[in-house]
Amino acid sequence: MKIVALVAAAGLALAAAACSKPTEEPNAGSTSAAAAKFAACMVTDTGGIDDHSFNASSWAGMQAAESANPAIKAGYTPSTTMADYDPNLTQSVTKGCQYVQAVGGLMGDATKKVATANPKVQFAIVDAGNQGLANVYPIQFETQQAAYLAGYLAAGYSKSGKVGTYGGMKIPPVTIFMDGFADGVAAYNKAKGKNVQLLGWDKAKQDGLFADDFVSQEKGKQKSDTLAAQGADVIFPVAGGAGLGTAANAGSKYVVIWVDADGFETTKYGSVMLTTVVKNSKDGVKDALAKSAATPGTLLTGGFLGTLENNGVSLAPYHDFDSKIDPALKAEIDKLKADIIAGTIKVESPAQPK
């Protein structure tokens, strides 16, 4: 039995090591030694660093700030389950990080707890408010504005008169996309006297189709297969990595509108990407980190609110589809964008930052 216990323990240890190994250590050892360095640590949510989505773009922001300011040393810790959030954030503090970046609304509670316990450390969180704490810097987005443009585009592009969407999980940072998208489709119908149907989300009821997963491409594929069978020829997966299952199976059945980071550039499936509702976490994170590193020891005030106006949210270029979209439709979308920035059109969602 001893041998057995030993081997089992070794196996567990190895597995645990493999799980939690941060792949890009912020030279934790050297940071504490060299006082000049500013250690910045990011904790990913369960989507992982390469979700082709907001974890990836937040990390890109960390790296951008790092290369702009050599004093910054950036690193990240991946979370595999929601139970990892708290220990990962705590571990980031104990290893001496001066700036801790949390990613995702689901991490709000864990961030609040750890930030309360460490009032001198600067925290920042993407997609959540400041939790009532002075040392949490919120990075939030009026995503519904850009999603509105995407909804209008989808309705105008659809030939079947049906467009579809599904989310990864029913949480505000996801449903805000779906709300904006629904309003965009409705706006198109109103403007053109058409009846393009949106499948998978009912804004009034605030209920719709969810994969309940941000990782499983298989579940994403099943949701989009269902939508395609109902005739949807434009599909908008708001599900991080799970949405890749939708993109991989598009073929000629439907086109995809991606979320967060330009899917034409960040995924292997550029040829099916009509456009992307970009949430510029990259710039939001980069600014926050740069400011924090410039004034070490003092806490940031305010927060970042990305809008169409400051390019914090946007509609990505159409890339391969540029020639396939009616120029008149493109012009209407540019006009809508200008109207939203000017404030003549208000796009609202129960999930938008308060």
Next chain:
Amino acid sequence: MTTSVLDAELAVPTGYWTRARKTGAVMTGLGLLATIVFGLLATGEAARFAYGETVDGKGIDIPGNVGAILFGLIAVAAGVALLVTGRHFGLLVGTALLAFIVSALCWQMSVSPVSHIMPLGSVAAITFTAAIPFIFGSLGGVLCERTGVVNVAIEGQLLTGAFFGSLFGTVTGSFWLGLVAAMVGGALLSAILAVFAIRYLVDQVVVGIVLNVFAGGLTAFFYEQVMRPDTDAYNFPERVPTWPVPGLSEIPVLGPALFNGTIFSYGSLIAVAVVTLTLFRTRWGLRTRAVGEHPAAADTVGIRVLGLRYLNVLIAGAVAGFGGAYFSLQSTTGFSKYMVSGAGFIALAAMIFGRWNPVGALLASLFFGFFGALTSFLIGISSPIPSQFLNMLPYVATIFAVTGLVGRVRAPAADGKPYVKG
């Protein structure tokens, strides 16, 4: 000992209220519920069941309220028949449940603000593809457990298969070699299970759980270190091609599901057939079952108990590994961390639900796949039922099925018990 257990289970319970009659009463109740509640809630709007893969094309129309009441009554009739006769259990329960579901669908579709059409071909296709990993996984479980080794490491075997399939499929440029590698990968993980369970007599459930964690961590680690830095070189495999059977793939409803498949869909059916035949019709199968039921007796007649257990656990790993490649070679192109996402545990449930029988496992897998497809469909047409409840559907159905329909399931007698020659 084995015989007495069997006798006890097969013995006809005394008294009027047998399990069949009780189930019949429940089915009658469900039917009445459907007739009255669904019938009242449904509108006269026609619900259309289209035969094809999309909402276009031929189909059959039923006014929602008529359909809801009609199928509700069919469910009542089947339930009453079962209650009165106590016979034809499977047929009558199947009819009652199916009628209940169709009645519910008629109601849902007639009130949907989005679509009154259900594309049956698509529902069938989604059901079957969703079931593929469950089928291979539960076969892996059956092979292992019939020989007396508990296999809760199915999740890990699937994951290892997905990883190896993608890695070697990309490096060699051939999905065939990816599939071979996936089987080797699954078998390697199984080998660890075999050594600990058979040689070192460790608690098999514990080893299985540890292996799941181990496989998850290890594949995630190599994914980060090897695949992610250079996706094109290590994680962009060729996708398995679709092989439509000319003519047959055009059959309404079931054609696209059964005859427009890939090596995984055809392979899963072939695998079920092969395992069924070999397990119940060959010398190897007889010996395997003997070892799983009563290893001491098998040993006394000269069967190499441990050798056979090693062999079967390895085969089980290879089968599950092959199924795991579905995730990285068909479902999408490439591996991602933890992509199996619980399918191995559903496969485990399918194996038990299917009573450790390959055909049972197939049917149970399809059952899970069907409820998944149904849930997506209902939410897709903006069902009035909140999505949280609909998402519970597969699990509620499972609990109901396992407790109500399957009755007492009996694992192989020596399942999980290490054999020590004594």
